Amino acid sequence: MTTDLKEICRKYGDRLYAAAFNICRQREDAEDAVQEGLIRLYRSETEFESEEHLKAWLFRVTVNAAKSMCRSFWNRNRTSYEEYMDSLIFEEPSDRSLMDAVLRLPEKYRIVVHLYYYEGYKTREIADILELSENTVKTRLLNSRKILKAKLEGWENE
Amino acid sequence: MNKNEKEYKRSFNTLHLSEDFSERLEARLNDEREENKMNSNTLHGFSRIAAAITACAVTLGVGGVCYAADLGGIRTRVELWMNGEKTEVEVDEDGMGYSWTDEDGEEYGFGGVTVDEDGNEVAMTAEELAEVWNTGCEIKASDGRLNLSYKNLSYDVTDMVNEDGTLRVHIADPLNPYTYFGFENITPDGSYGAYSLDQPEPGAEYIELDAAGLSTEGEAVTRPDNECVGTYTTISED
Numbered sequence: 001m002t003t004d005l006k007e008i009c010r011k012y013g014d015r016l017y018a019a020a021f022n023i024c025r026q027r028e029d030a031e032d033a034v035q036e037g038l039i040r041l042y043r044s045e046t047e048f049e050s051e052e053h054l055k056a057w058l059f060r061v062t063v064n065a066a067k068s069m070c071r072s073f074w075n076r077n078r079t080s081y082e083e084y085m086d087s088l089i090f091e092e093p094s095d096r097s098l099m100d101a102v103l104r105l106p107e108k109y110r111i112v113v114h115l116y117y118y119e120g121y122k123t124r125e126i127a128d129i130l131e132l133s134e135n136t137v138k139t140r141l142l143n144s145r146k147i148l149k150a151k152l153e154g155w156e157n158e
Numbered sequence: 159m160n161k162n163e164k165e166y167k168r169s170f171n172t173l174h175l176s177e178d179f180s181e182r183l184e185a186r187l188n189d190e191r192e193e194n195k196m197n198s199n200t201l202h203g204f205s206r207i208a209a210a211i212t213a214c215a216v217t218l219g220v221g222g223v224c225y226a227a228d229l230g231g232i233r234t235r236v237e238l239w240m241n242g243e244k245t246e247v248e249v250d251e252d253g254m255g256y257s258w259t260d261e262d263g264e265e266y267g268f269g270g271v272t273v274d275e276d277g278n279e280v281a282m283t284a285e286e287l288a289e290v291w292n293t294g295c296e297i298k299a300s301d302g303r304l305n306l307s308y309k310n311l312s313y314d315v316t317d318m319v320n321e322d323g324t325l326r327v328h329i330a331d332p333l334n335p336y337t338y339f340g341f342e343n344i345t346p347d348g349s350y351g352a353y354s355l356d357q358p359e360p361g362a363e364y365i366e367l368d369a370a371g372l373s374t375e376g377e378a379v380t381r382p383d384n385e386c387v388g389t390y391t392t393i394s395e396d
Contacts, residue, residue, distance in 0.1 A: 009183060018173045026343070031175060035183055042187060068267065080322070080343070088172045095169035102166075106347045117166035156161050 005042055012058060013038075015119070019059060020066040022114040025081040025103050029069040036069075037062030059119070060129045063111060094154055101151045109144040112137055236288035239309050244375065249284065256284070293334045293379055297325075297341065299348030310373040318365055319344050328364040333378045338364060 016037055020030035040061050041054075048054040081103055090096045102113060115121045115129065123141065127134040148155045159167075232251045237244055240260060249256035249268075257267040268287065282290075295308035297315065306315045308329050319325045325341040336354040340362070344350040358364055 005183070005187065006180065009180060013175050013179065014173065017175045018170045021173055022170075027176075031179060031182075034175065034179075035186060038183060039186060039190065042190060090172055091168055094165065095172065098165055098169040099172075102169075107345075107349060108347075113166075114170070117163050118170050120163070154161070154165065158160070158162065 005038055008041065009038055012055065016058060016062045018118060019111065019114055020062055022102070022110050023063065023066040023107065024069055027084050030066060033062050033066035033069050036065040056125065056129055059115070063130065098152060101148055105144055105147060109140050109147075112140040113144045116141055234284040236284050238288055239292050242307055242310050242312055244373070289379060292376070293336050294354060295329070295339055297344065297348055297350055299346060302346070304344065304348060311369070311371065313367050326359070326362050326364045327367050328358070329367045329372070330369045331372060333374065333376060335379060
């Protein structure tokens with residue numbers, strides 16, 4: 001397993017950013033959270049047992065950094081996430097609707113949804129990363145699905 | 159992979175780090191290496207904070223900008239306004255700043271630095287930061303309403319928030335010069351970014367909140383005009 005930070009950034013950077021953006025809904029804050037996660041990895045003396053262990057550790061640290069970032073009591077010259085979304089090139093119009101619907105979910109639901117659908121984590125693994133009970137994760141996932149189903153035509157029942 | 163998963167991935171695959179992210183990471187790493195080499199007492203985690211603060215100061219163009227928050231020592235007792243009451247709180251050092259848990263189990267964190275004349279970051283004392291914390295106000299969501307609290311006063315500001323998620327309020331407090339509060343990106347779940355100023359932002363319209371009954375406890379804030387203060391606070395989600 002590589003310990004080279006650049007390689008790790010190349011491999012996981014965008015994925016960590018997507019998770020952080022899901023929480024912050026703000027590009028600069030999300031990038032700061034990713035940087036914080038990678039810097040903490042650089043400082044860390046944790047012995048990672050596997051690539052999965054490293055990845056889960058990185059997500060936990062980055063998600064926590066993102067939460068701190070978006071709750072920080074300081075000002076930034078922020079742009080709304082809608083403006084940022086205008087600059088993105090979506091493959092299908094429905095992709096934008098989906099992202100918008102997800103970003104409008106309550107904060108505590110968003111990251112659960114993201115780790116489940118984007119990263120493919122199981123509810124038990126999400127509970128470990130977010131330091132929640134598995135039941136809490138399942139409830140949040142269930143509620144999120146209901147909201148997304150109501151908002152998105154193409155969202156299927158699961 | 160089911161349809162929802164496939165479409166979710168396709169949607170969020172449009173998100174990418176900025177092109178200069180690697181460069182900025184490399185620069186930060188170089189700073190870290192330098193700091194390690196020098197074995198200095200510089201506060202590692204605060205480089206980004208200081209950078210953000212500098213950006214804020216430039217954006218606002220005001221020397222007297224104050225950012226509400228807090229920090230402390232290894233374990234320090236400070237008096238903080240919490241949920242409308244002056245409360246003695248024991249704060250623990252946590253690397254970036256300080257944290258504590260209130261009686262409801264809600265976790266709080268805060269930290270901050272000042273920047274001296276030579277551009278060096280200097281950790282604020284717990285007392286200094288408690289003072290900054292106590293001159294700030296916060297918004298919390300409850301039962302679908304947004305409540306703003308300042309010292310011992312509380313206001314329902316749900317209907318005052320602008321469509322773009324901004325709010326500007328002023329609370330006349332003779333003990334605090336930084337009473338022009340700006341909030342950005344307020345969401346129904348109560349997250350936001352905020353700042354306080356010692357004068358109205360040019361062009362901004364402030365809603366005057368009734369300060370009748372405001373606590374007169376404590377001394378007036380006497381922060382030097384040229385002090386560049388940057389602080390942050392965090393509140394747990396669960």
